[in-house]
Amino acid sequence: MNDHYLKKLDRVTAILTQLQSKPIVRAQDLAQKFDVSVRTIYRDVKTLENAGIPIVGEAGSGYSLMEGYKLPPVMFTKEEVLSFITAEKLMQKFSHQSLGNHYQTAMEKVRSVLKYSDRNLIQNIEKQIDIFQYHAATEDTIKDVLPTILESIGEKRQLTIEYKTVDEKISTRTIEAVGVFFEFNYWYIMAFCTLRNDFRQFRIDRILKISKTQNPFLGEYGQINDYRKTGNGNKTVVRLLVEKKIMGFLVNSKKYYGLTKEADTENGMVELTFETESIKDGFPRWLITFADFATILEPESLKIQLNDLLSQIASKHQ
Incomplete structure (x- = not known):
């Protein structure tokens, strides 16, 4: 052939x-x-x-x-079997707890259709792979919260949630979930909130109660990233000059804080441009983690905020 x-x-x-x-x-x-x-x-x-x-x-x-047509189980290649092992380890460490049991039963079904030699391969290899997690996993107050959210997205049905805010206030919201995402060790929902008549994100471990309603979505929504890129419009342009040797440590966080442009300079530095909504708190606290390798080009107010923050820290630990 x-x-x-x-x-x-x-x-x-x-x-x-x-x-x-x-x-x-x-x-x-x-x-x-x-x-x-x-x-x-x-x-x-x-x-x-x-x-x-x-x-x-x-x-x-x-x-x-054709509906109802059944085929024999798919056979997997050795490379695909090895990828399952790695994926299972990642799911054990980083998956949301409400999905963990479902993934485990799904993997048991996958294992059941593997050839005997491939099942032996998994047994010999799975203890040689590990994923180290440096943050404690968050715990939810209710069971199967994430599957409920995903079902509502698939069915385009509104959710009613009881939500505890960061200042311990509890409110009831009706939301239309656009998607879920994992960031900095927490799972979030991006959703349209009917109370605020705008898009909001909700941390899943702060949901105290959740239920699907029979009410359909009021609107049609795109992909989750379409909404994560938009904010409330109150953005400040920040320009930093950063030493190239630490850029590897900023790979994920720089995007979170609104990176819009990155360019090498003639003197071996990297100029970073941001549009940030957290100029008064989040951005200066993030900047302080690598401030000794960075120079603020603009705005001048950020220099003042950074110096004030450093003074507060210094006075606390004298």
Whole structure:
């Protein structure tokens, strides 16, 4: 069998896997995924149909497997099996606790369809991989909070939550969840709040009660990152000159604090430009962690805030 037919066999098998895992698969998306023409995908789908696979749909509208059609369990490659082990370790350390048990049962199902040799591979390797977590995991007051949120997003149903704010005040909100995200050791919901008539983020461990309603969403929402990039408009431009040797320590945090531009300078430094909403508190407290390697170019008010903060710290520890 020549290389052309081997590639086609791999591609047709992968298309079948896509059909098993998604309700609708578009030819354009498959062509982009496998870097071939749409006409090639049409021929591949025809190959599957000729092999007796009942595919519903047509060119231009998308394909799916006939309802109720069952296929034998998918066989995994050795590389895929090894990736499962690493993913399981990551889930154990970083997944939300309300998803942990569900992921564990899902992995048990995956293990059940593995070849005997692959099950031995997992047993021999899984104790040789570990993920070190330097922050204590947060605990929720209610069970299955994250699955409830994700179900509401999928069903486009409003949620009612009882929420405790940072100053210990408790309020009841009706929200339309756009998505969830994990940042700095906490899980958050990005949602439209009907009380504030605006988008807000809520820390999941501060939710005291949650329930799905029968009320549908009032609006159509895009991806979660579309909302995380927007703020309340009260942003301050900050420019810093930072020594290049510490840039590796700022990889994630610089984006969180509103990085908009990064450029190397002639003297071996890096000029960072930010648009931040936390100029009075969060930004100077973050800057203090590497202030000895940085120079503030603007605004002048940030220099004053940083010096005031350093003075307060110094007076506390004299």
